[in-house]
Amino acid sequence: MLEINNLHVRLAEEGTPILKGLNLTVPSGQVHAIMGPNGSGKSTLAYALAGRDDYEVTEGNVLWNRESVLEMEPDERAAKGIFLAFQYPLEVPGVTTMTFLRTAANALRKARGQSELTTPEFLRLVREDAARLGVSEEMLKRPLNVGFSGGEKKRMEILQMAVLRPTLCVLDETDSGLDIDAVRVVAEGVNKLRSDDRAILVITHYQRLLNYIVPDKVHVMADGVIRKSGGKDLALELEKSGYAEFRGKAA
Ligand SMILES: Nc1ncnc2c1ncn2[C@@H]1O[C@H](COP(=O)(O)OP(=O)(O)OP(=O)(O)O)[C@@H](O)[C@H]1O
Ligand SMILES: [Mg+2]
Numbered sequence: 001m002l003e004i005n006n007l008h009v010r011l012a013e014e015g016t017p018i019l020k021g022l023n024l025t026v027p028s029g030q031v032h033a034i035m036g037p038n039g040s041g042k043s044t045l046a047y048a049l050a051g052r053d054d055y056e057v058t059e060g061n062v063l064w065n066r067e068s069v070l071e072m073e074p075d076e077r078a079a080k081g082i083f084l085a086f087q088y089p090l091e092v093p094g095v096t097t098m099t100f101l102r103t104a105a106n107a108l109r110k111a112r113g114q115s116e117l118t119t120p121e122f123l124r125l126v127r128e129d130a131a132r133l134g135v136s137e138e139m140l141k142r143p144l145n146v147g148f149s150g151g152e153k154k155r156m157e158i159l160q161m162a163v164l165r166p167t168l169c170v171l172d173e174t175d176s177g178l179d180i181d182a183v184r185v186v187a188e189g190v191n192k193l194r195s196d197d198r199a200i201l202v203i204t205h206y207q208r209l210l211n212y213i214v215p216d217k218v219h220v221m222a223d224g225v226i227r228k229s230g231g232k233d234l235a236l237e238l239e240k241s242g243y244a245e246f247r248g249k250a251a
Helices: 042-050 074-079 097-111 119-133 137-141 150-164 180-193 207-213 233-241
Strands: 002-011 017-026 031-035 055-064 082-085 092-096 168-172 199-203 217-222 225-230
Touching: 002 042, 017 031, 017 042, 017 055, 017 199, 017 217, 017 225, 031 207, 031 233, 042 055, 042 074, 042 082, 042 168, 042 199, 074 082, 074 097, 082 150, 092 097, 097 119, 097 137, 097 150, 119 137, 119 150, 150 180, 168 180, 180 199, 180 207, 199 207, 207 233, 217 233, 225 233
Parallel strands: 031 199, 031 217, 082 168, 168 199
Antiparallel strands: 002 017, 002 055, 217 225
């Protein structure tokens, strides 16, 4: 279970507060969606969970399976099964996608006390998932995300999830540029990972994505806090009414 209590985050450099006492619980076995106006702090939440040092936590705590996440280094977080996919994935020139995936997978296995995968084992694992997700051999040989189109980056993100099998997945979706197939790829990738021991948080502007994923809960973030939570129908309501009622400052 992911538990976020009274989380306050500010920009380390400017000191500007972005998250202002955010509370959120995502039990294992569930998929939750966060929606909300541009600039409300959704990506900031993802960065704080990742442990990026340009986002400073000033108050509150984050527990993943009762362990405190904020004291952990980013690689420890990954070893605990935490996976974050960003709105703007990092490009890694000089490292092929295949090498990246293999290094990441083996680092995680090592942290969990498992033996490293042999080359044939790893290739089998990746090729199967890659084929299913429409990631070509040629893409696997290219440097990670360099020159990948928006949709290709999404496929790669889902491939990483499929290979690394994290237990907490936070996906920060782009608000544009996904074609219908890519929306399905993301949705299928997420649905395939649904399981009792896994919690998934999808940040999205797409009501349509939620038709495919069908979240257990939908939360609206505005001005750095969760302002409203509801079932999957909340996404449909928002589609109709927009975010007008959330534009003002928190009461
Ligand atoms: N590194 C940064 N430097 C300056 N301002 C920042 C930085 N990171 C976040 N912000 C500001 O913090 C606020 C929240 O940004 P954030 O990216 O979390 O919003 P968001 O909810 O993800 O928006 P969107 O729906 O557009 O993706 C915005 O006003 C943004 O300009
Ligand atoms: Mg964002």
